[in-house]
Amino acid sequence: xxxxxxxxxxxxxxxxxxxxxxxxxxxxxxxxxxxxxxxxxxxxxxxxxxxxxxxxxxxxxxxxxxxxxxxxxxxxxxxxxxxxxxxxxxxxxxxxxxxxxxxxxxxxxxxxxxxxxxxxxxxxxxxxxxxxxxxxxxxxxxxxxxxxxxxxxxxxxxxxxxxxxxxxxxxxxxxxxxxxxxxxxxxxxxxxxxxxxxxxxxxxxxxxxxxxxxxxxxxxxxxxxxxxxxxxxxxxxxxxx
Numbered sequence: 001x002x003x004x005x006x007x008x009x010x011x012x013x014x015x016x017x018x019x020x021x022x023x024x025x026x027x028x029x030x031x032x033x034x035x036x037x038x039x040x041x042x043x044x045x046x047x048x049x050x051x052x053x054x055x056x057x058x059x060x061x062x063x064x065x066x067x068x069x070x071x072x073x074x075x076x077x078x079x080x081x082x083x084x085x086x087x088x089x090x091x092x093x094x095x096x097x098x099x100x101x102x103x104x105x106x107x108x109x110x111x112x113x114x115x116x117x118x119x120x121x122x123x124x125x126x127x128x129x130x131x132x133x134x135x136x137x138x139x140x141x142x143x144x145x146x147x148x149x150x151x152x153x154x155x156x157x158x159x160x161x162x163x164x165x166x167x168x169x170x171x172x173x174x175x176x177x178x179x180x181x182x183x184x185x186x187x188x189x190x191x192x193x194x195x196x197x198x199x200x201x202x203x204x205x206x207x208x209x210x211x212x213x214x215x216x217x218x219x220x221x222x223x224x225x226x227x228x229x230x231x232x233x234x235x236x237x238x239x240x241x
Contacts, residue, residue, distance in 0.1 A: 001169040001177065007031065009178065010185055022192065033188050035164050038181045041224075045231040046176065047083050047159035048168040053091055056152040062142065069148065073141040073156070081161040085137040088145070091153040179223060186216035 007030050011017055016026065023029045056071060063070035073082075131147040133154075138144070148154070162168045169177055190213040 001166040001171075001174050003031070003034070003166045006034065006166065006178070006181065010182060013182060014185070021189075029189075030185060033185050034166075034181055037188065038177070038184045039162055039164065039166075042169075042177050042180055043081075043083065043161040045224075045227045046173055047086075048080070048162045049086060049157060049159055052156045052158060054154055054156055056145075056148070056154065068144050068146045070142060070144045073143060075141065077158075077160070080163070082140060083159045083161060084139070085135065085143060085156060086159050087157040088133060088135045088143075089155050089157075090133065090151050091155050180220070183216050183220040183223065186213040187220060190214060190216060 007027055010030055011026070054073070056069075059074065060072040061069060062072055131149075133148055133150075134146045136144040136146075143156075145154075166177075193213070
């Protein structure tokens with residue numbers, strides 16, 4: 001998403017091009033609303049995800065127990081605000097196993113072949129017997145890990161607030177962002193413009209019709225209520241047994 005195009009769309013949708021509004025710089029006002037009001041709320045419902053690989057041996061360990069260990073994630077997210085940890089899994093690039101490689105290799109005969117077949121057959125059972133890696137995240141950077149047995153190298157799926165440039169908002173998210181943004185702008189500007197009956201324009205005085213803007217706060221609440229019913233379907237990862 002492009003911030004400049006978004007501002008143009010807002011001004012066009014609300015008919016703000018020809019009205020002399022009581023703001024020194026309308027674009028600055030709209031930008032403040034978008035960045036400080038809309039963006040943080042939208043990011044809660046539709047965060048920006050990025051994966052980081054961490055070796056637990058390189059992280060600061062805060063606590064160790066027979067059932068869990070507590071670590072502090074490094075403070076390397078200065079460019080983005082970390083919201084929560086979506087998921088943690090083993091880094092498969094550091095996990096190896098033995099498997100059958102067909103093709104008639106002479107070394108894979110006799111006892112070695114039998115061992116390879118038994119290893120593959122028992123792999124599923126072994127995975128079922130090992131407890132699943134689970135975690136608990138505490139803002140801003142503390143993570144408690146349970147059942148870390150296979151490897152110390154993990155992949156953290158982290159959720160961040162979107163960039164202030166809006167570049168991290170994908171095309172499929174743009175319309176939802178605009179829906180919330182237009183309501184935030186209406187609500188914020190109504191609180192100022194409701195004190196004016198008329199506005200001067202290039203074509204004379206214009207009588208403001210702000211009845212629909214008056215309901216922006218309630219419409220915004222209704223929109224967020226709808227998102228509350230479904231946003232967890234995107235935020236929570238699917239677990240396949």
